[in-house]
Amino acid sequence: MIGVTSGMAPTPQIPLALFDRALLHARQRRAQAQGAVSFLLDRVAEDMSDRLAAVMREFHAPADLWTPGEGLAGLHARLPSLRHIALDAAGAEKLPISPESLDLVVSALALQFVNDLPGVLAQIRRALKPDGLLLAAMIGGDSLTELRQAFAAAEAECEGGVSPRVAPFADLRDIGALLQRAGFALPVTDVDRVVVRYANAFALMQDLRRMGAANVMIERRRSPSRRATLLRMVEIYAERFADADGRIRATFDIIWLSGWAPHASQQQPLKPGSAKASLADAVKKAGKE
Numbered sequence: 001m002i003g004v005t006s007g008m009a010p011t012p013q014i015p016l017a018l019f020d021r022a023l024l025h026a027r028q029r030r031a032q033a034q035g036a037v038s039f040l041l042d043r044v045a046e047d048m049s050d051r052l053a054a055v056m057r058e059f060h061a062p063a064d065l066w067t068p069g070e071g072l073a074g075l076h077a078r079l080p081s082l083r084h085i086a087l088d089a090a091g092a093e094k095l096p097i098s099p100e101s102l103d104l105v106v107s108a109l110a111l112q113f114v115n116d117l118p119g120v121l122a123q124i125r126r127a128l129k130p131d132g133l134l135l136a137a138m139i140g141g142d143s144l145t146e147l148r149q150a151f152a153a154a155e156a157e158c159e160g161g162v163s164p165r166v167a168p169f170a171d172l173r174d175i176g177a178l179l180q181r182a183g184f185a186l187p188v189t190d191v192d193r194v195v196v197r198y199a200n201a202f203a204l205m206q207d208l209r210r211m212g213a214a215n216v217m218i219e220r221r222r223s224p225s226r227r228a229t230l231l232r233m234v235e236i237y238a239e240r241f242a243d244a245d246g247r248i249r250a251t252f253d254i255i256w257l258s259g260w261a262p263h264a265s266q267q268q269p270l271k272p273g274s275a276k277a278s279l280a281d282a283v284k285k286a287g288k289e
């Protein structure tokens with residue numbers, strides 16, 4: 001928090017910008033034009049459809065927030081009025097949505113590149129009608145930990161320092177806390193871990209580019225990587241993370257998050273002291289049986 005003189009209102013903390021979202025937009029557009037690699041997005045879209053099918057209600061004002069390309073186009077059969085809010089060229093994080101205008105917001109593999117995730121979640125919460133639902137999937141946890149470690153070791157060995165190569169990802173506990181902070185009721189989070197195997201690290205990096213998910217960190221290295229560093233990274237990756245057949249592993253943790261805009265009809269936690277029987281009495285009774 002920035003210090004202020006006595007008597008003045010505190011200055012709000014400005015989130016640190018980690019991602020160049022304009023570059024993210026450009027790279028996603030390029031990936032779509034070249035033929036995007038979509039196996040992760042396809043998996044999320046199928047899971048999204050299954051999860052929505054388990055919600056026993058109709059949605060009449062749904063929106064898809066920043067999902068790359070037509071990743072959730074398959075939802076139109078159930079949600080014909082689904083509105084796709086695409087990432088704009090500037091990568092703006094201010095949502096063009098009126099308060100209490102939506103009853104469902106979905107998002108697939110987009111929120112991991114948000115600079116102010118608490119602020120975006122708060123905007124989504126305000127955009128939802130009472131008892132409206134947020135259902136989203138984002139990359140998080142230990143995703144690409146193998147690539148991160150291999151690059152760090154290679155740069156330390158070949159260049160005497162480490163540059164940001166793989167974005168920092170939020171973990172499950174962080175996301176749950178942010179949902180509560182944004183005012184969502186009944187927040188739920190879980191992780192789907194996907195391990196993909198490749199011939200080598202170059203094949204993995206090619207897939208990341210074709211996903212539009214190459215390095216877009218603001219503090220990224222701007223000069224081309226040294227050939228010696230890249231070759232050493234590939235060697236280290238194979239040494240540490242290859243299976244017996246020589247193929248390497250790449251981990252993707254897909255964090256699922258959901259929460260509801262509060263409504264009086266929702267299940268409420270009991271007030272402290274409102275229980276009609278004590279835990280101690282229950283234990284005593286169980287001991288006598």
